[in-house]
Amino acid sequence: MIVPITPDSWMRVRRALDATADRFAELLVAARAVPARATVHWSVGETAAHVATLSKLLVAMTDPGAGPFPFPGGKELVRETVVDSVAQLNEVLLGEFTERDPVVLARLIRADISRTLEATEAVDPVAAVPWLGGARLPYAGLLAHMVNELQIHGWDIARGARLPWTVPPQEAGLFFDLFLLGVIHHGYGRLLEGHGPVPKGRITVEFSSPYTATRVMALTGGSVTVEPPNGRPDVRLSFDPVTLNLMLFGRISKSRAALTGKVAVRGGRRPWRLPAFMRIVRLPS
Incomplete structure (x- = not known):
């Protein structure tokens, strides 16, 4: 599922x-x-x-x-x-x-x-x-x-x-x-318009938390999809859901979230591609 x-x-x-x-x-x-x-x-x-x-x-x-x-x-x-x-x-x-x-x-x-x-x-x-x-x-x-x-x-x-x-x-x-995975899976329409240049190639980010399902979001040619974990993501991101939500909506900075360790890159093949992914996959802040 x-x-x-x-x-x-x-x-x-x-x-x-x-x-x-x-x-x-x-x-x-x-x-x-x-x-x-x-x-x-x-x-x-x-x-x-x-x-x-x-x-x-x-x-x-x-x-x-x-x-x-x-x-x-x-x-x-x-x-x-x-x-x-x-x-x-x-x-x-x-x-x-x-x-x-x-x-x-x-x-x-x-x-x-x-x-x-x-x-x-x-x-x-x-x-x-x-x-x-x-x-x-x-x-x-x-x-x-x-x-x-x-x-x-x-x-x-x-x-x-x-x-x-x-x-x-x-x-x-x-x-x-239910929301992030749901809206990507069912179709996010024009929600992400206005993001500027699309990164080249495909970027996959695995999101994991003790309180959520572990899923991969894949960005390919400007389109975002949800996939099951595949073992070889570009970025492995672990997160505390409270901190992630506050960060995504601009209540706390990305650096503060990272310094607390509550939103952290835990490896992956190409972790440096995360900023390009987050520039496209974003929320109002």
Whole structure:
């Protein structure tokens, strides 16, 4: 099985989404009176509002009875968004969604997550749905993406407000197993457009962690595929899922992740090819 979507992983991602939404809502209430910024650009309220726009999009993508798309013109914008234009999508959605009270937003996000879990209770977790940039994402990956958004932005808010926030590595690992592998396997559409010159030849990177499946991502002529371990990758990369996710989304630097040993090159035939691979296979940061 290239993408490890099983009844067990489906149950785990549903439980993780439910539990992380609860913790995120509690964090928002605790941080409601903190004047500190969560990120360079966003306050706690703005960060929470961003997460609320994502939870509303999640409902629209999973609940057939959700009604009209929640943001005017948003459906077309979602289809046209690629990795390098996610920031513009976020700003448009924030401009259309004006609530900024963390306590109100905590209730809205929690309600959206509950609605999503109810709407997806009987779906096939392997079935793919349309996503950003013409990509297709399995339901399990869609839920794992939202888990990661709550984890990353929970980290932002907790750091700014100086409040505790921990992420279990097994839950962080769902992003790799279900989202990253899922979107590559089912088709990532135009998501990776804008990356510049394509490296020559083929680059294979084996990703391994105690909390995820071991898989190889292969970059060939600008196209990325997922393969089972083959014993001779160009790069062997071991990772802690929490650290990898923070690094991929620009919360910590690649050098810091490497210095901690939590994202580390452990060999391979041509480990120096990793930067060229990461220039193409990237996430919004």
